[in-house]
Amino acid sequence: MKPAAFEYIIPESLDHLLQIKAEHGDEAKPLAGGQSLIPAMNFRMARPSLLVDLNRLPELAWLHVKDGELQVGTMTRMAELQHNPTVAAHVPLIAETVPHIAHPQIRNRGSVGGNLAHADPASELPVVAVALGARFRAISASGERWIPAHEFFLGTFTTSLQPQEILLEVTFPTRQDRTGYAFAEVARRHGDYAMAGVVAVVSLNAQGQCDSAQLVYLNAGDSPTPAVTAAAMLIGNSGTPAAITAAAQHASMEEIAPYGNLHASTEFQRHLARHLTQQALKTAFERARAEFLPHP
Amino acid sequence: MITFTTTINGKSYTRTVEARLLLSDFLRHECGLTGTHVGCEQGACGACTILLDGQAVRSCLMFAVQAEGHAITTVEGLSDDPKNLHPLQQAFRDEHALQCGFCTPGILMSMVPFLAENPTPDEATIREALSGNYCRCTGYQHIVCAIQRAAGVKPKNAHPE
Known part of the structure; x- marks a missing residue:
């Protein structure tokens, strides 16, 4: 027996789950895929007194495209996000990124909502959510609200979810015309926590010049870290090597704040971030140009 | 309880x-x-x-x-008869793909569904699929050969018959 003792409840319905959250607040810990929570419990770093198992509520696991958004239920497994052709067709950035999240055995069990609500700054999907401008639907017994991704992640393992709330759904905008998306990371082994990683999104106007750009980093601070100034440096540019190099230099040296660890010093993380930014921006510009005709 | x-x-x-x-x-x-x-x-x-x-x-x-x-x-x-192993187990035996054997059950249970979904994987795909399993004897080369053998591909560094 490794985890400390806890009370275990399988809610009969979403309403029942929300009642439990209303009564117990933070003490009632939702058990989603368990791929982050259970290791923490095995080490007794987490000792929730009450676990509410979401795995028996099929109404929490679904995904579809509607109103220009990919809408994903909180208990959708990472493997579903990786393999469902709807995801690859409408939000190719997600299909490109998910294979980098841990290993197949973890993705078979790990959930989208659990990953996002865990808010690990080294995790990939939160960075995708911030870069795309995803929205999070939080629900409690007293109502529901939508939270923009950039307001959802407050810090390491900390979100703006209130004690009585659970994350019910996340929506990602679908791919836009003349827009290129790219993800790049470096890990010691495939599936391990990355030392550095970045999402680049580039939109071009009819003349082929950048009219909006996003650069967001993982493992570069307490939460997904945007490089707003570096992204703005690309506006009006067609993606020349000089502009990409300058943006990558600025983002990696001025805008991100990696902590460094046993596997990579802060300097090395900045070095990796600079190279990854160049690589991701180059790919994003190429993909945006290939997207020049409106997508059917 | x-x-x-x-x-x-x-x-x-x-x-x-x-x-x-x-x-x-x-x-x-x-x-x-x-x-x-x-x-x-x-x-x-x-x-x-x-x-x-x-x-x-x-x-x-x-x-x-x-x-x-x-x-x-x-x-x-996978098999309840030592004389009639699962084809992947037999391939591990033929390729000497285990030393201490501690990691072997986890690798077998990861690779059985992998091979069902990827019947003819290349070496890079096999190595990526193995990334979620540690072998601390570090005998990965033989493990890769065994998986190739089970997939019906002649391993480049196959164990001599």
């Missing part, structure tokens, strides 16, 4: 356990199925990998009671 029923290797088990009992410990201590090995207990090493409804998952990252109503396959479920 919670009473639950699950199916393991085709056999039904009903047991009463504490909610905090990990599935890995349940398999080993309550069911006597010690082929499932327990290494890191944080999901990194892959030694405890089993099939849950046919999908590879870490049994150390599930509570036993969560297996209620599900079908589990452990390494014992």
Whole structure:
């Protein structure tokens, strides 16, 4: 027996789950895929007194495209996000990124909502959510609200979810015309926590010049870290090597704040971030140009 | 204590356990199925990998009671006859793909569904699929050869017949 003792409840319905959250607040810990929570419990770093198992509520696991958004239920497994052709067709950035999240055995069990609500700054999907401008639907017994991704992640393992709330759904905008998306990371082994990683999104106007750009980093601070100034440096540019190099230099040296660890010093993380930014921006510009005709 | 029923290797088990009992410990201590090995207990090493409804998952990252109503396959479920091994087990034997053998059950249970989905994987795909399993004897080359052999591909560095 490794985890400390806890009370275990399988809610009969979403309403029942929300009642439990209303009564117990933070003490009632939702058990989603368990791929982050259970290791923490095995080490007794987490000792929730009450676990509410979401795995028996099929109404929490679904995904579809509607109103220009990919809408994903909180208990959708990472493997579903990786393999469902709807995801690859409408939000190719997600299909490109998910294979980098841990290993197949973890993705078979790990959930989208659990990953996002865990808010690990080294995790990939939160960075995708911030870069795309995803929205999070939080629900409690007293109502529901939508939270923009950039307001959802407050810090390491900390979100703006209130004690009585659970994350019910996340929506990602679908791919836009003349827009290129790219993800790049470096890990010691495939599936391990990355030392550095970045999402680049580039939109071009009819003349082929950048009219909006996003650069967001993982493992570069307490939460997904945007490089707003570096992204703005690309506006009006067609993606020349000089502009990409300058943006990558600025983002990696001025805008991100990696902590460094046993596997990579802060300097090395900045070095990796600079190279990854160049690589991701180059790919994003190429993909945006290939997207020049409106997508059917 | 919670009473639950699950199916393991085709056999039904009903047991009463504490909610905090990990599935890995349940398999080993309550069911006597010690082929499932327990290494890191944080999901990194892959030694405890089993099939849950046919999908590879870490049994150390599930509570036993969560297996209620599900079908589990452990390494014992691959073959019950040492003279008639599962083709992947036979390939491991033929290619000398184990030294201490601690990681082997987890690798077998990860690679059985992998080969079902990827019947003719190239070496890079095999190595990526193996990234969720540690072999601390570091005998990966022979493991890759065994998986290639099981897939019907002649391994580049095959063990001589």
